[in-house]
Amino acid sequence: MSHPARDPREGQHITITDARIVERLSDSQESGHAVRVTVIQGGRSKNGYVYDDAALQSIAALLEGAHAYADHSREEADIRPRSVRDVVGFYHDTAFHAGADGEPGRVDATLHIFEAAGWLWSIMSEVCQLERPELIGLSVDLLGSWQVNESTNSREITAIHALNSCDVVTRPSAGGGIRHILHHDSTSTMPNGGSSPMAEQQSNDELSQLRLPHLEQESSRAHHTFEPSQKPISLKEQRRQLERMRQDIQLQQCDLELERRLQESILPEPIKAQVRGRFKGRLFEESELELELTSALDLMAQLTRDGLVRGHGYEKIQVSGMVSEAQKVQAAFDAMLGLEVDATRFGNIRPFSGIREAYGRVTGDNHLRGGISAQSQLGLLPSGPFAPTGYVSEADLSTANFAFLLGSSMNKRLLKDYQAWPADWQKFVMVTSIKDFKQQSRVRMGAFGNLAIVPEDTPYQALSTGDSAAVYVAQKRGNLVPITREAIINDDLQAIRQIPAKLAIASAYTLAEFVYGFLSGNPVIYDGVNLFAAGHNNLAASAPLSTATLQSGVTAMREQSNSAGKRLGLRPRFLIVPPELEWLAMIQTRSANIPGSNNNDINPMLGYVQPIISPQLSNTGQWFLAADPREVDTIEIGFVGGQVNPALFIQDQPTSGQNFTQDVITYKIRHEYGGAVVDYRGLYRGN
Template sequence: MSGTDTHDTLRLLEADGAATGQVWQATLIQAGLSANQVYYADAVLREAVSRFDGARIYVKSDADHLKGASKDVRQLVGWVSQPRFVEGAAADGGRIEAAIHLPGLPDDIRKLLIEAHKAGRANLIGLSIDATGSAGARLVEGRRVRAAQSITRVDSVDLIVEPGAGGRLVRLIEAAPAPLTPPEVSMREKLLLQLKDQAPAAYARIDVATATDDEVMAAYREAFAPPATGAGEDVLEQVRMIEARMQARSMIAASTLPDAAKTRLQDDFAKRARFAEADVMAAIESERTYLARFAESGRVDLAGLVPDIQVEDRAVKMADMLDAFFDPAHKDHRSVGSFREAYIEFTGDRHVTGQYAQCDQARLRESAGASFREALDSTSWADALGNSITRRMQQIYVGEPDLQAWRKVATVGRVNDFRSQERFRVGGYGNLPAVAEGGAYAALTSPGDDKATYAATKRGGLETVTREMILNDDVNAIRRIPAELALAAGNTLYEFVFDFFRTNPTVWDAVALYHASHANLFTAALDATQFAAHRLAMVKQARAGSAKRMGVSPATVLIPFELQETAYNLFVRNQNLDKTFVQTINPEVIVVSYWTDANDWVTVADPMKLPVLEISFMNGQETPELFVQDMPNVGSMFSNDKLTYKIRHEYGGAVLVDGEKGTTKAVVP
């Protein structure tokens, strides 16, 4: 889980002379409920303090910060040092403070910060963390919100305009003409002096030489905290029990107990004066055990009971719901019959207005996955829908065996850019010469420098999901999107590969792939005699650098639909008790669906023995990718009432050097 946070006040800490705005004291993150409905407990922040030490500071736009993008060295302006946790006056009221060093801050922004500080507007610019951690759910003041459970890594602290979790510049840290101690120490001394004068007993319990700032602060609060009153304790207990009863209702309702058992437990806990969460869990388990006695098997099948009474990760649930909508094989496919309902469940936008203001923001963030980026974002729905479309599209793409037939006649490679790729001849050394005892090894004759060249090409297009499609609940049209995208990408690659055999292109030696000089071009129709002739021509092809035959036979026959019956009778039917020579070769027959010439046919060798083609994918990405093409307008879930997705597939290929020796073709007049 990844995220971001902060906004407060700054103060400048600098050496001698006028303020230059290079060192500030800042609040990085505040405990409690953030503006974006994420709850940060003191314990989580206290445990994460050390991870802020040395964190990089970037200047970013709010949009780049939300995406976790644009970590450019030109945006790097400083670092964090001396992070510490400062206790608050109440539980979960603490914060993480630190010194932030901004030597790389542009002069105009630095001047703006200094002038804003002088004018008492230190909150003009805020801070927001970009961090990774885990989150769950929690009831706070009767509302279910996301609660950070841990912060495991801090990627950066960003200067942005609208932070959300209390991140702020506190003060410009200016040194007096010759300060000997930082401001934190002088504050520490003030606290110690007040303890010594007004609470000598508390002061005596402190080892001044070794006590940390947090320990001094804790002693100060303990010494000067107002005495608790019985009335206050009663109010706190009443609030705690209100929250406990709400939690109990949620836990019991989420269990898989029968309705009558749920009602009995709800009534029981409504009457109890005091109980804890553990009591509720124990009561549910006790009820399950009681009911199990009446089952024939000796137990009630409540598999997954414990997960049922735990808070479920809504992001996982929402992703699974969208997957179920698109995938007919999904166990819950029939349960998700309305795309409009799926949209409303995800966003809370019950009237499908597409306006971010009409969405349940807490629900939208939970649905998209817990993020500690505290600025607001309206791309969550588009991204989540795109992820589900991508998963289904790639599932269909890989699962179409006919469209993957090209892999049987080509080798697969990888390229890292769009520049021209060169593939040199491999092999051609001839036989290894004998080496006499104690004799020197002779140099082998290197292969020629013949090469084939090609470059990867970007292919793609756009598809849209409109607001009208959601309002009209056009289920079939939406469900067809991933299938149509997969088929479009698959057919494009399929035809790209088999067109090398159909169009007879010019290859590495400036001669057509099928040519008399290559000894691989024929003119007779498919039958046993002609197939044997094609086979003989292929096995007689000579190895580069020698006159020795390669001895590689056809492994595949490529045909149009019109020759499918002929090929079946020739290679597949076992009508003879004694198989013919051609039947013993048993090549795989591939019907190339889009070939329209009714008579032409092709043989191809096993690409593991004699590769004919190489097809390479950009960065090894063999499946097509899907992206959100248009970023939604500010405050809108849609751009022009539609979400536009971009499909992209990048690859290229060519006939390899000596590839002509691994294929034959009959161009029948």
């Protein structure tokens, strides 16, 4: 059973709070080793990400059974399956622990280390012995969404989509570290430098000493000593006794935890007695007890709402799984804009029939006599991913307005339509996060040639390489979209429903046009030469798309060499063409035989490259080959603050701006990014 500890992704040092070693022995010697670890600490990490309790709970759910790897993947954006050689263990018994007194929570887990990774166990044992647990930590690699909080210059996590990996590293930045050792082999030592609580003597199969950790309240059954004059007891019997004592101690721990949680609970005594009767005198997991207490609180809250219980404070309990009025209204907005609503949660909720009905439902002003952003009298709590800067006021956190609710639904619709738009360009470029609008510089160090032979008693010779840099500056793109008082009075829902869809298409197309512009525009790059040039060996003149010209392009990319003149052996992965060449590209890459061949020869280009059709390309005489960006640098696209999706903001103050002068609420869309060609060797053009 795990217990929360009140002690102080990647970074904060965590000291050992419990330096004991608990041996877990049974009739069959258990293989491997286990360490209780903190995977991630809530709050703000050194990288600027902010994890709340909801994000930590999502991570805890994804972590159960996950692989443990040594070090992060070499490429930060690499989400391919890791090599089996990197696996050092797995995580189990994951648990989320809420922080006390406003402190952030954390996610703990048991890290089981495989016998084959004995080197890692040796390191962990030694750092514990030296009382230097900060030398090793845990770091999570996640796929998630966040929103930028400009006031604190941080990225607040809004959703966790996937856990790519959880790795043992040397420099974590989100609080991941060792808590205490659970069990290990018989020759290990305690973190304080003393000898192990149990040392097995292999020569006569006897235990020379047997001690167990003690609790504040110990039972006499937890102390078993062996006098030298007693008849020797077999190792198997000693292990059985040890197992019984371990179970006794765990039972005491469970009873203590049960009483502690019942004393802290606001449940009435009859309910506490019922819970005590179910859990007293047996082993249980903390999560099992937590579920029972939560269910009891939910029941009392429901009885309060039904009028069966009064005056005990249960009216204020937020029952998990219950749908608030604010959430129902937000769901009606979502359905009005054509978004899917969770039927299991909201039932057959009726969408608002028009924008005017929605406005009247929220504000109570059916005739729009007040300002467009008149506050609701419903006491709605803002929820969902839409959180525009400047909306929340410390003076009024219990109201929601029409602009916010509509904007939240519009933002969901915008992101849904934006993410549904084809983005095949992501396959051959590198997507990264940049901090600001300053010039971004990507230094390209020159390559080394062959290593020199060093004769005996002769000093090594230093090598020097030149370097160059690819630079770019991110730019801000966006527009204002007004919604007038007249549009609401006229109930012009169809026009308003088109706004997020059209913004999504505009954002996606603008970004795609920017990326494909590097191919069609053939810009001057870092070395002062155009991207596609004869000197770069990546341009074929008078080479219309065919099996033969494709093979020539493949050979040219294979022959690309680094600055030291060594061939790189690059392989193209993608064939990029305008729509006019789509069917020709399919024929060249998917025909079993060479198209037009009189001898029915086998087509060597069958499945060799993946076609990408770009409507942003219009020159029917040009086609392009691109390598996998995980194998060689190609084009880098950097998003400011890591905000890959466009963001939607509100200007709805009734005493300023167009809302005051023209009865208009304004939505602002913003998308910030830039990019540059980092290396020409991974790109090829034929024409």
